[in-house]
Amino acid sequence: MYAHHQRLASEEVQELRREGGRYLKELREARGLSQRQLANLVGAEYYTFISQLETGRGRIPPDRYGAWAQALHVEVRPFVKTLMRFYDPLTHEILFGTGTEG
Template sequence: MYAHHQRLDSEAVLELRREGGRYLKELREARGLSQRQLAQMVGAEYYTFISQLETGRGRIPPDRYRAWADALGVAPRDLVRNVMRFYDPITHEILFGEEPQPGR
């Protein structure tokens, strides 16, 4: 089983997760939602889960992407594309990055 999901050093991964958390917090605040309200809307058992995500200590479970998109008022595709930058940057770059140049 492949255990290393990203070929980045741990500090780079942590910084990406923190950036992702800031992105989620900005979306939540733009909707005027508290962490408790968002937790209720996305089916999170504890509002502290929202806090953990917003500080980069976790990630949205993929089976909850649609609920999060609905709660945050964004298209599911846009939410997934954006969080993928923080959760799986290698795949994001392959799918959405610059087109490879000849000879690369």
């Protein structure tokens, strides 16, 4: 069974997740949403899930990308491309190269 999709060191993975969390927080704050409001918009049962993501502990489930993009008023493809840089950097690099654009 395929258990660990990252070949990066654990510290690198955690730093990428924290960067991803900062990205999500910036988008949320730019929309003027509280964590609780965003949780309601994306269908999260608990607003603490938003806090966990914003601090790099977890990731948005892929089946919820569209709801998040809609709630944050961003286009889904660039949003997912940016998330992939944080969540799956190896695949992102293969698909898009090593640039930092979103």
